[in-house]
Amino acid sequence: MTQFNPNESPLLSLTRKYVPEGIRQTLSSDPIIPAIAAKAKRIVPENPEFVRSDQGQIIGVFPDKEIYYGPSSGLEELRELVGQFWTFAYNLKGKPGIPSQGLDYKNVAIVSGATEGLSIVMHLVASGQNVGLMPLYWSNYKGIIRNAGGNPVVIEVFNQDYDVDFDQIKRTILEKKITSILINFPNNPSGDVLTEKELNKLAALAEETDLIIIADEVYNFVRYKGTPQSMLGFAPERTVVVSSASKEYLIPGARVGYVIAAEKTFTNDWMPKVIRSFSSSPNVLGQQLLISLLKGEVEDFKNGRQPQLITEIKKELKARCELMLSVLREKGFSLACRDTDFPSGAISVLVRLPDDIKVDDTDFIHKAIELKKFSAVPGSVFGAPRCIRFGYAGMTQETIKRFAQNLQDVLDHLRS
Ligand SMILES: Cc1ncc(COP(=O)(O)O)c(C=O)c1O
Numbered sequence: 396m397t398q399f400n401p402n403e404s405p406l407l408s409l410t411r412k413y414v415p416e417g418i419r420q421t422l423s424s425d426p427i428i429p430a431i432a433a434k435a436k437r438i439v440p441e442n443p444e445f446v447r448s449d450q451g452q453i454i455g456v457f458p459d460k461e462i463y464y465g466p467s468s469g470l471e472e473l474r475e476l477v478g479q480f481w482t483f484a485y486n487l488k489g490k491p492g493i494p495s496q497g498l499d500y501k502n503v504a505i506v507s508g509a510t511e512g513l514s515i516v517m518h519l520v521a522s523g524q525n526v527g528l529m530p531l532y533w534s535n536y537k538g539i540i541r542n543a544g545g546n547p548v549v550i551e552v553f554n555q556d557y558d559v560d561f562d563q564i565k566r567t568i569l570e571k572k573i574t575s576i577l578i579n580f581p582n583n584p585s586g587d588v589l590t591e592k593e594l595n596k597l598a599a600l601a602e603e604t605d606l607i608i609i610a611d612e613v614y615n616f617v618r619y620k621g622t623p624q625s626m627l628g629f630a631p632e633r634t635v636v637v638s639s640a641s642k643e644y645l646i647p648g649a650r651v652g653y654v655i656a657a658e659k660t661f662t663n664d665w666m667p668k669v670i671r672s673f674s675s676s677p678n679v680l681g682q683q684l685l686i687s688l689l690k691g692e693v694e695d696f697k698n699g700r701q702p703q704l705i706t707e708i709k710k711e712l713k714a715r716c717e718l719m720l721s722v723l724r725e726k727g728f729s730l731a732c733r734d735t736d737f738p739s740g741a742i743s744v745l746v747r748l749p750d751d752i753k754v755d756d757t758d759f760i761h762k763a764i765e766l767k768k769f770s771a772v773p774g775s776v777f778g779a780p781r782c783i784r785f786g787y788a789g790m791t792q793e794t795i796k797r798f799a800q801n802l803q804d805v806l807d808h809l810r811s
Pocket of ligand 1 (some may be wrong): 427501507508579613640652
């Protein structure tokens with residue numbers, strides 16, 4: 396039987412409602428080994444005679460090369476740093492529904508990249524449910540939702556003028572019995588963001604229709620305009636943020652992501668219990684690397700400065716974006732995003748094929764590859780037909796200059 400606590404947040408009560416029985420048992424169990432390990436860890440510094448025989452790792456053979464298991468919810472120091480970074484970067488302190496001191500380690504669970512974070516969150520909320528996807532959407536979302544037993548439903552968010560059509564969103568939520576929505580801003584592939592007013596309206600709509608909001612914020616600090624916002628600042632009681640260091644700190648191979656919620660039971664209790672049966676624990680080396688990067692970034696925030704590392708990364712990304720866009724415009728492509736002047740953020744540009752190119756986006760990319768000129772991703776993959784997503788993060792400014800000629804060669808071939 397589901398136990399409803401009238402004082403708990405919608406995030407907890409809704410998750411209790413949708414979580415499948417098997418996972419419900421995991422959430423209500425108290426795994427014995429971590430409990431023993433936690434007690435043993437506390438005793439060791441007090442009592443040097445104490446002997447630990449609870450651990451499942453081999454030690455003392457190559458002592459300088461050993462990497463131990465970390466806690467399922469991640470290293471506490473990293474969790475604390477991520478909580479602080481999020482609090483400063485998105486100005487969360489003092490916002491309704493956010494703990495008065497801002498987010499701390501209990502609001503954060505470390506996962507093996509945002510992909511695992513999304514996957515686990517979907518296992519908690521999506522089984523047997525319709526999950527709304529707001530286009531454009533990262534191509535992996537549908538698989539992540541289906542693997543968790545959910546059904547992805549695409550909601551048309553924008554009208555022809557690229558304004559958010561809240562009536563249309565509400566209609567679809569009610570008609571399709573959608574119980575959670577997965578949003579991604581700044582968006583992959585378009586870089587689009589929602590305005591503060593729209594985020595407020597979305598939060599109100601989520602309350603009216605009792606939705607869980609899963610906010611994929613992996614590009615959140617890579618903004619070229621305006622102040623970065625997190626959905627946590629708008630609907631903290633029903634939002635789970637999933638993000639990672641993959642994009643913003645250029646370490647996708649380290650596989651360090653985070654799940655963040657204002658509701659600590661979700662991140663500090665439920666997440667580690669489920670992580671144990673997904674990956675046991677996130678990559679310790681990756682976490683140590685990120686600790687070394689985030690320490691300075693959080694220190695900068697504390698001293699009233701913008702975080703140095705990410706600011707430098709953003710500056711270079713913007714220069715690449717400008718160069719890429721000028722090349723594409725010169726060749727007859729036009730931006731296919733809300734702001735037709737310059738993308739709002741993220742690490743790719745989505746552009747429309749020139750009108751006189753008669754092949755579709757998928758054939759265009761196949762031709763570019765067949766001619767051995769370049770690769771990019773057809774917009775159809777994200778729900779944007781006749782568009783192409785050019786990622787510029789993996790190209791230096793030199794490469795972008797070389798790409799200009801290769802693109803011209805493909806266009807000439809298709810026009811001949
Ligand atoms: C929108 C979006 N979310 C999540 C991810 C996955 O990130 P991670 O490397 O942290 O798993 C990507 C990667 O391309 C992405 O574009």
